[in-house]
Every structure is written in structure tokens, then in C-alpha cells.
Amino acid sequence: MSVARVTEISATSKKSFDDAVETGVERAAKTLRNVVSAWVKEQSVSVKDGKIEHYQVNLMVTFILED
Template structure:
């Protein structure tokens, strides 16, 4: 039987929501091992001069606990 845990992580990117999600997983993987999945819970962005400026995501990361 596996024991899984879920953490919530917020991240941002100047490129895209996809890049922000990648950054969230990369940063979490520095201290969390056995990451199994990521679920994008929420997306938002800031606007500057009429253009999208900063992409933000709130993700849930699932990992296996040993």
C-alpha cells in the first residue's frame, strides 16, 4: 500500500502558465521526493500596459511518502 500526500504550491512566470507550473514542480522537487502528479488548481495573471505581465498558478503536488 502507498501513502500519498498533497501540498499546495504557488508559482509565477513571465512566460506562461505552463512555465509557472513547471517552476512549481522544479522548486518542490528540491525538498520533496517521489512526486507523482501535479494538478493546476487555479490560474491568474497580472496586467501591465494592457498586456499580460505575470502568469500565476496555484498547484497541488502529490507525492509518495516512504
């Protein structure tokens, strides 16, 4: 039997939502061990002068706790 924890993180990208998700998951995996999944809780964009400045995602990252 395993026990998991879910934590929320935020990541941004100047390119796309997909890139923000990839950046967030890669960064989480550097700090958290046993990352097994992530889902996008929220998406938003920052707008400046009528143009998208950056894409932001809030991710719920699931990782398995060690014994």
C-alpha cells in the same frame, strides 16, 4: 501499500502558464521527495498598464510518504 500527501504551491512565470507549471513542479521536486503528480488548481495573470506582467498557477502536488 503507500500513503500520499497533497500540498498546494504557487508558481509564477513571465513567459506562460506552461512555464509556471514547469517551474513549480521542478522547484517542488527539489524540496519534496517522491513527487508523483501535480494538477493545476487555479490560473491567473497579473496585469500592469493593460499588459500581462506575469502568469501564476496554484498547483496541487502529490508526493508519496516514506516509511
